[in-house]
Amino acid sequence: MITSGPVPFPGELLAPPDPAVLPFPHPAAPAEGVRLLRGAVYAIPDGSRPSTVDLWLPTDTDGPVPVVVFVHGGAWRTGLRDDLGPRFRHWVPGPFARMAQRGFAVACPDYRLSGEASHPAQTDDLAALLAWLHTRSGELGLDTARTVLWGESAGGHLAALTALTHHARTGSATGTATVTGCVTWYAPTDLTGLAEDLPEGAYDLRDPASFEALLVGGALADRPEAARDASPVTHVGPQAPPFLLLHGTDDVLVPARQSARLADALGQAGHKPDLRLLTGGNHLWLGLSEGEVEDCFDRTLVFARRCTADGGA
Structure with missing residues (x-):
């Protein structure tokens, strides 16, 4: 005889599992001294696909390791979480494996794209990632009190925006990672200033189909407050972490003036950002030699090391 217990409510049946306790993916070994957990679920936003992250972890450690969170580009519209761009796709081992071999844990997350949700969903996702990394740091061997954000293009914008708003979101809360540095590569930082920084007539703030408009949910001219809120320069304050900003002088998609704007704002707030033009x-480091591209990567690694050393940068 089969007896049935209480029938759960529909909401209980549909409730997703808790990412804080989900099992990790089966590890792979993509390079010597590296363990890769590909596609771990870090959040399950309501009405959206699960948010996933690749974790590149060093296998030979003496204790918890510092964390670098890499945020991919793609105009907030597309992109792959483990793609640093065409100048790095031939590297063997790849850039994230190299960082793990040098003692960093590297987290490469997905985030909701602008076709799925508008700002601030993307930074909400990165905030959820930082909290998840902290929650599971003991299992993964992470020291999330030493966390550097790094992104290229639109990912650099999101890394900067997250770094500058993280303290305001969390205050003195202990349930999340501590951002101790931020690196941006050719990132937009002031959406309202793009029209001024590009050649006359090249950018229309009234265009509802621009990548920036798709991010904020409407033409920038019609949503000025959303555009300001989505601009890292707006959020610079005394709690900003150290910044390394790299940008090419001949960038035809995101003018170098965008990185200079953020550097100027940080300087006016009393910080000493490292701006390298x-x-x-x-864009994407096209036009640079192989040696110059390697130098961008090495500068990023050195900066991350300094920001995660005892005492910080």
Whole structure:
């Protein structure tokens, strides 16, 4: 005889599992000294696909390791979480494996794209990731009190926006990672200033189909407050972490003036950002030599090391 217990409510049947206790993916070994957990679920936003992250972890450690969170680009519209761009796709081992071999844990997350949700969903996702990394740090061997955000293009914008708003979101809360540094590569930082920074007539603030408009949910001219809120320069304050900003002087998609705007705002707030303008560099580091591209990566690694050392940068 079969007896049935209480029938759960429909909401209980549909409730997703808790990412804080989900099992990790089966590990892979993509390079010597590296363990890769591909596609771990870190959040399940209501009405959206699960948010996932790749974790590149060093296998030979003496204790918890510092964390680098890499945020991919793609105009907030597309992109792959483990793609640093065309100049790095031939690297063997790849850039994230190299960082793990040098003692960093690297987290490469998905986030909701602008076709799925508008700002601030993307930074909400990154905030959820930082909290998840902290929650599971003991299992993964992470020191989330030493966390650097790094992104390229639109991912650099999201990394900067997250770094500058993280303290305001969390205050002195202990349930999340501590952002100790931020690196941006050719990132937009002031959406309202793009029209001024590009050649006259090249950008229309009234265009509802621009990538920036799709991010904020409407033409920038019609949504000025949303555009300001989505601009990292708006959020610079005394709690900003150290910044390294790299940008090519010949960038035809995101003018180098965008990185200079953020550097100026940080300087006016009393910080000392490291702004490097690379002569002849275009978007995605097109126009640079192989050696110059490697130098961008090495500068990023050195900066991350300094920001995660005892005492910080």
